Amino acid sequence: MDSGALLDLLGNANRRRILRLLAQKPCYVTEISEYIGVSPKAVIDHLRRLEDAGLVESHTDDRRRKYFHIARNLRLEVSVSPYEFGAKSAYPASTTLDLGRCTHLSIDLEIADEPEVSGLAAELRDLRELERELSMAQRWVQGRLADVQSDIADAATEDDDHLVPDVLAEIVDRPLDTRALADRVNAPPSVVESTLVRLRERGIVEEDGDGWRIAE
Numbered sequence: 001m002d003s004g005a006l007l008d009l010l011g012n013a014n015r016r017r018i019l020r021l022l023a024q025k026p027c028y029v030t031e032i033s034e035y036i037g038v039s040p041k042a043v044i045d046h047l048r049r050l051e052d053a054g055l056v057e058s059h060t061d062d063r064r065r066k067y068f069h070i071a072r073n074l075r076l077e078v079s080v081s082p083y084e085f086g087a088k089s090a091y092p093a094s095t096t097l098d099l100g101r102c103t104h105l106s107i108d109l110e111i112a113d114e115p116e117v118s119g120l121a122a123e124l125r126d127l128r129e130l131e132r133e134l135s136m137a138q139r140w141v142q143g144r145l146a147d148v149q150s151d152i153a154d155a156a157t158e159d160d161d162h163l164v165p166d167v168l169a170e171i172v173d174r175p176l177d178t179r180a181l182a183d184r185v186n187a188p189p190s191v192v193e194s195t196l197v198r199l200r201e202r203g204i205v206e207e208d209g210d211g212w213r214i215a216e
Helices: 003-010 013-022 029-036 040-052 117-156 164-171 178-185 189-201
Strands: 056-060 066-070 075-081 084-090 205-208 211-214
Touching (some): 013 029, 029 040, 029 066, 164 178, 164 189, 164 211, 178 189
Antiparallel strands (some): 056 066, 205 211
């Protein structure tokens, strides 16, 4: 689902409260209505929107009572800084994901071989600790990103052009022409061209037949 549409969907407090309740147990409409304090009709509308988004599903028990439950795991990340605003959603990776491909990450985690309660409980404990550590690491990275972007902007330009760090990061390893660079930084070519011209005037970048590169 588009992250922007997901942000709009979760912007409603009652829909967030419904998801918190369903994270505890499957519920039927009357239960949800009593829990969040709104009419069953309003609850049905919220559930329809959550179902359309693929976040909630339903099943019927032996007494023909319809229960709603969360359909899948989903992570939504929102980044807001002087140099970035964005949101991205992600579903869990396949269990066959090769973590060896993560060059900056080393995870020492013992996976339970047998579906025994004690082994699974120990793995759950370790996974929750790993999640906390990754969250701390992510917060550090986000803070450092903002610091480095600010330092680059201060060193490379005299104006308040927040596009400079992204432009330089894209051409640090290989030259790119203006259009390719504009696609990479998601900005109009004319705006990127203006940024590059100012950087060239300061001796930060240069242009040759292959495109723009950081000046040696």
